[in-house]
């Protein structure tokens with residue numbers, strides 16, 4: 001067992017949930033049209049109505065003529081065929097496309113998990129391929145949060161401990177953990193479910209814990225691969241409402257993939273991928 005694992009935190013040891021979770025319905029009422037219909041009874045903290053504050057100048061991501069091929073059985077498969085895109089600070093950008101069109105392949109490269117065969121990806125103006133492995137790992141750890149379809153929560157740890165774990169791994173000083181975990185759990189509307197383990201939570205709640213976990217270390221960019229894929233439409237709308245909210249309250253930028261046409265209307269920009277290229 002890893003050294004930093006410890007017994008579950010008891011509720012009385014942790015901070016009491018603040019009033020922001022209870023104030024959620026006011027926030028939900030201000031949500032985007034699609035979520036407004038579906039957010040009945042969902043507890044979310046109050047949204048910050050003004051525009052995203054200072055988030056740095058220029059695009060957070062610039063993708064130039066990116067190609068990706070994979071070797072397959074003596075030949076190769078050409079998956080991405082000249083991708084160009086730009087993501088600006090504070091945007092919610094969606095990549096839509098059929099299964100196998102190349103969305104996950106691109107998302108992995110945006111997060112520095114994989115490298116283009118040719119072309120450039122710049123994160124805040126810095127070309128990822130110019131960074132050595134250590135620097136790329138550091139950038140991923142500090143500036144990028146990932147959310148995958150399978151919630152990637154550790155089943156034996158409570159929601160609280162799952163979120164705290166990401167702070168430990170990011171090297172955040174221990175004295176900040178309690179406040180930050182509480183804040184993130186409230187931000188995703190789970191201020192009253194902090195000490196449940198994943199199996200005691202619904203799919204939508206687990207996905208929201210995964211969001212809290214991914215944003216706890218204050219990344220600038222959140223990458224999410226089909227974050228609503230396993231959820232019904234109401235739970236999917238809850239996740240999207242949380243995304244819109246954290247863009248404002250945490251000054252984050254989000255890039256996500258989806259198959260789901262019903263959630264596209266909350267995006268600031270949609271890129272449609274067909275067979276490794278953007279169309280439209």
Ligand SMILES: Nc1ncnc2c1ncn2[C@@H]1O[C@H](COP(=O)(O)OP(=O)(O)OP(=O)(O)O)[C@@H](O)[C@H]1O
Nearest residue numbers: 070072077079097098099100101102103104105106
């Ligand atoms: N490491 C790899 N080696 C070989 N082929 C790969 C590799 N990774 C992805 N592919 C192929 O690239 C294509 C695109 O896959 P990708 O996972 O990016 O699609 P997607 O649009 O995300 O699909 P889905 O919506 O089903 O997740 C697929 O045909 C897949 O088999």
